[in-house]
Amino acid sequence: MKHSNFDVVVVGGGHAGCDAAHAAARAGARTALVTLKFDGIGVMSCNPAIGGLGKGHLVREIDALDGVMSRVADAAGIQFRLLNRRKGPAVQGPRAQADRAVYRATMQKEMTSFPGLEVIEGEVTDFRMDGNRVAGIVLADGSEISAGAVVLTTGTFLRGLIHIGDHSYSGGRMGDNAANLLGQRMDGFGLPLGRLKTGTPPRLDGKTIDWNILDSQPGDEDPVFFSFQTKGLEIRQVSCGITHTNAATHEIIRNNLERSAMYGGYIEGVGPRYCPSIEDKVVRFADKDSHQVFLEPEGLNDDTVYPNGISTSLPQDVQEAYVRSIRGLEEVKILQPGYAIEYDYVDPRALDSRLGLRDVPGLFLAGQINGTTGYEEAAAQGLVAGLNAAKEALGADPVTFSRTDSYIGVMVDDLITRGVSEPYRMFTSRAEYRLSLRADNADQRLTGKGIEAGLVGEVRKAAFGDKMERLTRGKSLLEDTKVTPKVLNSNGIKVGEDGKQRSLYQVLAFADVEIQHLVDIAPELAELDAETQAQLKKDALYATYLSRQEQDAAALRKDEARVIPNSFDYSGLESLSNELKMKLQRVRPANLAQAGRIEGMTPAALALILARLNRENREKSA
Numbered sequence: 001m002k003h004s005n006f007d008v009v010v011v012g013g014g015h016a017g018c019d020a021a022h023a024a025a026r027a028g029a030r031t032a033l034v035t036l037k038f039d040g041i042g043v044m045s046c047n048p049a050i051g052g053l054g055k056g057h058l059v060r061e062i063d064a065l066d067g068v069m070s071r072v073a074d075a076a077g078i079q080f081r082l083l084n085r086r087k088g089p090a091v092q093g094p095r096a097q098a099d100r101a102v103y104r105a106t107m108q109k110e111m112t113s114f115p116g117l118e119v120i121e122g123e124v125t126d127f128r129m130d131g132n133r134v135a136g137i138v139l140a141d142g143s144e145i146s147a148g149a150v151v152l153t154t155g156t157f158l159r160g161l162i163h164i165g166d167h168s169y170s171g172g173r174m175g176d177n178a179a180n181l182l183g184q185r186m187d188g189f190g191l192p193l194g195r196l197k198t199g200t201p202p203r204l205d206g207k208t209i210d211w212n213i214l215d216s217q218p219g220d221e222d223p224v225f226f227s228f229q230t231k232g233l234e235i236r237q238v239s240c241g242i243t244h245t246n247a248a249t250h251e252i253i254r255n256n257l258e259r260s261a262m263y264g265g266y267i268e269g270v271g272p273r274y275c276p277s278i279e280d281k282v283v284r285f286a287d288k289d290s291h292q293v294f295l296e297p298e299g300l301n302d303d304t305v306y307p308n309g310i311s312t313s314l315p316q317d318v319q320e321a322y323v324r325s326i327r328g329l330e331e332v333k334i335l336q337p338g339y340a341i342e343y344d345y346v347d348p349r350a351l352d353s354r355l356g357l358r359d360v361p362g363l364f365l366a367g368q369i370n371g372t373t374g375y376e377e378a379a380a381q382g383l384v385a386g387l388n389a390a391k392e393a394l395g396a397d398p399v400t401f402s403r404t405d406s407y408i409g410v411m412v413d414d415l416i417t418r419g420v421s422e423p424y425r426m427f428t429s430r431a432e433y434r435l436s437l438r439a440d441n442a443d444q445r446l447t448g449k450g451i452e453a454g455l456v457g458e459v460r461k462a463a464f465g466d467k468m469e470r471l472t473r474g475k476s477l478l479e480d481t482k483v484t485p486k487v488l489n490s491n492g493i494k495v496g497e498d499g500k501q502r503s504l505y506q507v508l509a510f511a512d513v514e515i516q517h518l519v520d521i522a523p524e525l526a527e528l529d530a531e532t533q534a535q536l537k538k539d540a541l542y543a544t545y546l547s548r549q550e551q552d553a554a555a556l557r558k559d560e561a562r563v564i565p566n567s568f569d570y571s572g573l574e575s576l577s578n579e580l581k582m583k584l585q586r587v588r589p590a591n592l593a594q595a596g597r598i599e600g601m602t603p604a605a606l607a608l609i610l611a612r613l614n615r616e617n618r619e620k621s622a
Helices: 015-026 055-064 069-076 100-113 180-187 247-255 278-284 316-323 375-393 407-418 442-452 458-480 485-490 504-508 523-527 530-561 578-587 592-596 603-621
Strands: 003-005 008-011 031-035 049-051 077-083 093-098 117-121 124-130 133-139 144-146 149-152 161-164 167-170 193-200 203-205 215-217 240-244 292-299 302-308 334-336 339-346 363-365
Touching (some): 008 133, 069 100, 180 339, 363 375, 442 458
Antiparallel strands (some): 124 133, 161 167, 215 240
């Protein structure tokens, strides 16, 4: 029996696993990434795209912490678009169409070239235990790997079940086996498990699409990248096609609903509300006779096309009928049918803010196993879990993220406090502090934290230091230069003659003012590079709104500082309702702020908890 030893073992080579393994290795842990097959690392199982609203913010934050998804997406990007470009920076989200083959090859290179990170092929079937603590893994061939911590990122593989119409079979995704033995082993931990489902559309042969009659959507002429280190396009750019379903499409689907796995009663798992199947759309939006479909090329050297918007679990013959009813697809060839897949997940309320299981020491979870959906959510969780697994294995303090500093913090807190009733997807609306949690300032918010955590390499550290020096110098110049309304008006900047002096930083917050409008007043501003000028404009634009938000955030941080011990006895609070006692006992919030976000929590109940905490502290110090 083979036996090897690592600090951290990451199980699964998907998006969560890759960023988890890389983060653990960056944090100084000897790390093993264990995957069923090497070729599966970096596979984009669903749509060939990264980012979007909320999701793009997460990828920017991953990059600020020196993670890999951002750089790999930039390297593989064949179309870049900044969503909500006409709106403010706080709700803009970068998105990239990716070449699947380039993405996978680039990610595999990242996993095999980083020091301290080793890739091992094998199926994990069991855990090595040290008492009640997970201390490694056991592979199907009987070999064992010891570890100080294990990160499980099983995606849709944990007892995965694929559905196409009334036909169902075991599988982690099309062409791959499910992790059934590991699913059975997870039962032994007594964790709260559930079933979720997701779906994917049929893949089309681009050579059989009539592109000439369809609308085309090109990328942005001035692309916005995910990584702060990316300086330009790396491969050729392409356009997507746009078509629509129609009344005939919907009629075909309605006539065959009972043959759908979803509506035929074959699926018990709940699907993502914000990414519904075409069957769901036809039923839920019965008043609409058309839905938009984006025809997304899967690669520069691949004729496969991903029809975004028509995910399905209908039988293959029905898929062929409804797809060919769509304009431009009348003669299309289906290369792979669409399908639904349901899988096990762990109620994320069983996790703490490190994404470690409270009742199973040494085991961390990331990605769809925590009830989320999407590559970006998975990679961000992977980074948190991988980093904290490394910290635990090396005996260092954990690193956690707050709702006040990141979308990563918002997501983790949502998951561990509220749980999920459907696959969780990130939106900008989930963040209370989205004016400050912008995609453009992710590095200003998080790279310093990443440096402290040992996550950030020397190249990024130097580049970030240089950027912050330029921003600090520019902001100081703007704040130190005060001007009267007379001076502003004489320079073409319209302002009321109120006699009030303003700093140029305040003036820069005016919607129609750019730094070049201020150069005659402060000639040194001309020395600032374009990147610094653009960032200062964004920072100034939001500065007037952020002081109140910072007060709110400071109040939340104060609440978060009041730690609730894991052993806190809620049953002893007689005035607390039994329902709240049960919820608190199940969630076991780490602090008052988390307790306050539990559904049904009241100010009076929080006051009871606070009073008990204060009393216990007095008794300990007496």
